[in-house]
Amino acid sequence: MTVFGILRARTMDWLPAVVTTVILIVLWEVLVDVLDVQRWLLPPPSVIFAEIFDSFGFLARQTGITAMEIVVGFAISVMLAVSLASGIVWSRSVERTIYPIIIASQTIPIITLAPLLIIWVGTDITSKVIVIVLFTFFPIVISLVSGLRSVDQEMVDMFRTLGASPWQTFSKLMIPSALPSFFAGLKVAAVVSVIGAVIGEWFGASAGLGWLMKIAGGQFQTARVFAAIVVLSFLAMVLFAAIVALEKWSLRKYPPTANRVIRLGES
Amino acid sequence: MSPASQRIAVEDDKNIVSNDALITFSKVGFDYELSRILDDVSFSVDRGEFVALVGPSGCGKSTILNLISGVLAPESGHISADGLVHHHERLGNVSYMQQKDLLLPWRNVAENSRLGLELRGISGADSRAEVEKLAESFGLADVLGSMPHELSGGMRQRVALLRAVLPDNPVLLLDEPFGALDAITRRSLQQWLLNVLDTSRKAVVLVTHDVEEAIHLADRILVMSTNPGQIIAEIRVELEPDTERNEISTSPQCVAMKSRILDLLDSQELAQ
Numbered sequence: 001m002t003v004f005g006i007l008r009a010r011t012m013d014w015l016p017a018v019v020t021t022v023i024l025i026v027l028w029e030v031l032v033d034v035l036d037v038q039r040w041l042l043p044p045p046s047v048i049f050a051e052i053f054d055s056f057g058f059l060a061r062q063t064g065i066t067a068m069e070i071v072v073g074f075a076i077s078v079m080l081a082v083s084l085a086s087g088i089v090w091s092r093s094v095e096r097t098i099y100p101i102i103i104a105s106q107t108i109p110i111i112t113l114a115p116l117l118i119i120w121v122g123t124d125i126t127s128k129v130i131v132i133v134l135f136t137f138f139p140i141v142i143s144l145v146s147g148l149r150s151v152d153q154e155m156v157d158m159f160r161t162l163g164a165s166p167w168q169t170f171s172k173l174m175i176p177s178a179l180p181s182f183f184a185g186l187k188v189a190a191v192v193s194v195i196g197a198v199i200g201e202w203f204g205a206s207a208g209l210g211w212l213m214k215i216a217g218g219q220f221q222t223a224r225v226f227a228a229i230v231v232l233s234f235l236a237m238v239l240f241a242a243i244v245a246l247e248k249w250s251l252r253k254y255p256p257t258a259n260r261v262i263r264l265g266e267s
Numbered sequence: 268m269s270p271a272s273q274r275i276a277v278e279d280d281k282n283i284v285s286n287d288a289l290i291t292f293s294k295v296g297f298d299y300e301l302s303r304i305l306d307d308v309s310f311s312v313d314r315g316e317f318v319a320l321v322g323p324s325g326c327g328k329s330t331i332l333n334l335i336s337g338v339l340a341p342e343s344g345h346i347s348a349d350g351l352v353h354h355h356e357r358l359g360n361v362s363y364m365q366q367k368d369l370l371l372p373w374r375n376v377a378e379n380s381r382l383g384l385e386l387r388g389i390s391g392a393d394s395r396a397e398v399e400k401l402a403e404s405f406g407l408a409d410v411l412g413s414m415p416h417e418l419s420g421g422m423r424q425r426v427a428l429l430r431a432v433l434p435d436n437p438v439l440l441l442d443e444p445f446g447a448l449d450a451i452t453r454r455s456l457q458q459w460l461l462n463v464l465d466t467s468r469k470a471v472v473l474v475t476h477d478v479e480e481a482i483h484l485a486d487r488i489l490v491m492s493t494n495p496g497q498i499i500a501e502i503r504v505e506l507e508p509d510t511e512r513n514e515i516s517t518s519p520q521c522v523a524m525k526s527r528i529l530d531l532l533d534s535q536e537l538a539q
Contacts, residue, residue: 158369161336162383162434163359172386176373253373255416 043223051223052230059212063231066208069125069197070239073132077189080133081140088141089148089174102141110134111199118204128200128208135196136189143185147178180254183247190243194236209235287313289437289470290335295344297330304330306495308344314437315468319481322491323532328474329366330496332440335472336363348438359387362469363440366447368427370415376426377402377411383434397433404463405429421452428460432467439464441473445480457483478528482521490531500531 025045031037032044039047052059084102087094113134117127151174159169201210209228216224288311297305304327312318320328333339335348337357351357370379377398384394402408405425415423424444432439444460445453457480464471475481481488482504490500502524 152369154365154367155369157333157338158363158365159386160338160358161361161363162386162430164386168386172382173371176371251373253375253414255372255414 040220040222043226047223048226048230051227055224055227059209059227059231062207062209062212062228063235066197066201066210066232067235069128069200069208070132070193070235072125073129073196074136074189074193074239076129077133077136077193078140078186081137081144081185084137085141085144085148086170088145090170099145102138105134106138110196114199114203117200123204123206127204128197131200132193132196135199136193139188139192140182140185143181143188144178147181148174150181151177179250183243183250186243186247187240190239191236193239194232198232289314289349290472291345291347292331292335293345295334295346296342297327297334297339298342299330303495305334306497308496308498310489310498310501312438312470312472314470316487317464317471317473317485319473319475319485319488320491321475321478321481321488321528321532322496323493323535324476326491326493327496328491329442332363332442332472332474335438336361336440338363349436359434360436361438361440362431362434362436364428364431364442364444366443368415368420368423370423370426370430372415374415375411376407376413376415376418379415379426380407380411380429380433382430387434394433398429401429401433406459419452420448421456424448424456428463437469439467439469439471441471443475444473446475446477453480460484478525478532481528482524488528490528492535499535500528502528 029044029046032042043051084098088099089095110131114127114131117130121127121130155173155177156169159173164172197208198210198213201208202214205211209232213225213228216222216228290312292311293309295305295308296303308327308331310318320331322328330339334341334346334354335357337351337354337360340354346352346354348357348361351360371382374382377395380398380402381389381391381394384397385391389397398411399408402411405428407422407425407429410418410422415426418426428441428444445456448456461484473481473484485504488502488504489498490502491497492499504524
């Protein structure tokens with residue numbers, strides 16, 4: 001393939017999605033105008049972007065607060081999930097004690113805990129961080145446990161015949177084997193963490209994009225609600241892209257078959 | 268035919284235990300989920316000796332290697348390898364090359380090869396030097412920086428063998444090392460293995476289902492039965508000093524020995 005061909009293939013990876021999005025935005029703009037929809041009911045994209053532009057400083061401050069909650073919550077969630085998954089894989093008694101509780105905990109609608117958390121720990125960042133952790137640790141634990149378990153018994157035996165200690169087998173065999181599925185869990189958690197932050201802010205906050213949406217919604221400032229949504233999805237995309245970049249770097253030595261895509265519709 | 272002119276002697280004496288033995292198995296039994304895998308298995312392997320285990324699948328050949336290496340502990344009986352009698356002590360002190368190459372896909376050839384040294388706590392620089400010392404004779408000098416998925420099956424087996432022998436233990440176990448390879452690659456790797464091991468004075472145990480491979484490589488062949496696994500015959504492959512190893516497969520004695528071993532294996536199939 002020529003350099004031009006590779007460039008064209010790369011462009012074709014993202015171009016269809018961008019074109020579709022642009023078409024949908026233009027359609028939205030035109031339809032709102034043609035059908036004469038009220039601004040407070042559904043503002044056209046131009047008004048939403050104008051809102052983002054006009055209140056940029058204010059939006060940026062609220063974004064900073066929400067982003068801080070997400071980063072702290074996500075970091076704590078990863079640390080918690082890694083320790084839980086390691087414990088589950090390391091010892092059968094830890095698994096029997098903790099694993100059923102972790103799974104059962106996910107049957108509780110986390111959203112219903114948010115008001116309780118506000119009562120218990122107040123309206124500052126702590127309650128949001130806890131909601132984010134509750135939302136995100138589960139996909140990370142599940143993917144990490146299944147990744148750590150994906151190791152062949154033969155590989156483990158090979159490590160034993162080379163005299164590996166349990167810790168060496170864990171750190172040099174099981175963790176590297178688990179990385180691809182760990183990143184799959186992180187990507188799910190990244191998207192969910194934004195939802196957790198907004199829900200936490202809805203139930204009691206004095207700042208942040210979720211708080212902003214609630215106040216603006218009550219005042220029928222629909223364009224401002226949309227502006228917050230746009231910024232929130234942008235936040236999620238940045239977090240997602242950061243994890244994809246980290247994944248690419250961490251898995252740079254892994255064989256390309258790990259990323260091979262089977263396309264049943266194009267044979 | 269007088270014994271002196273006989274190039275290959277065949278004998279049936281079981282359970283010969285020698286004094287210079289590096290590996291001894293005495294009256295070893297092993298069960299797996301209520302079924303008897305090995306029953307009363309005894310044999311020994313001397314320093315510098317190459318022994319092949321042949322037998323039908325499921326006869327417990329690989330179990331014997333797992334017992335010698337310490338991966339498994341015996342149900343009954345006594346095992347010693349390089350003087351180590353407890354299976355925990357043997358882990359890490361017996362070189363074992365499994366059937367699959369089991370290379371770590373995220374490590375290049377050099378990093379895979381030095382795994383055993385790394386696990387012993389030998390520094391990166393020292394272990395790299397050890398790898399480079401042997402890489403030439405293993406035919407791996409040019410691919411030390413390659414990733415496993417870039418190598419052919421034969422090359423991957425060489426890396427697996429290099430990884431197994433680098434800790435330089437006096438006992439080496441090989442479980443169907445060339446089983447997954449095509450006939451031509453297998454043939455050339457067998458010859459190469461003999462050259463690599465020529466001066467090493469290791470006690471080697473090879474598990475194979477390929478009778479010709481056993482005759483080609485081993486000094487002594489132990490024929491096993493199944494249900495339960497037992498050693499039913501011991502066959503010594505004796506060569507006159509001037510005999511080239513690669514000539515033996517066409518010699519009449521070798522053909523006779525091969526048909527004898529195959530008869531032993533066949534008679535078991537019929538007995539079942």
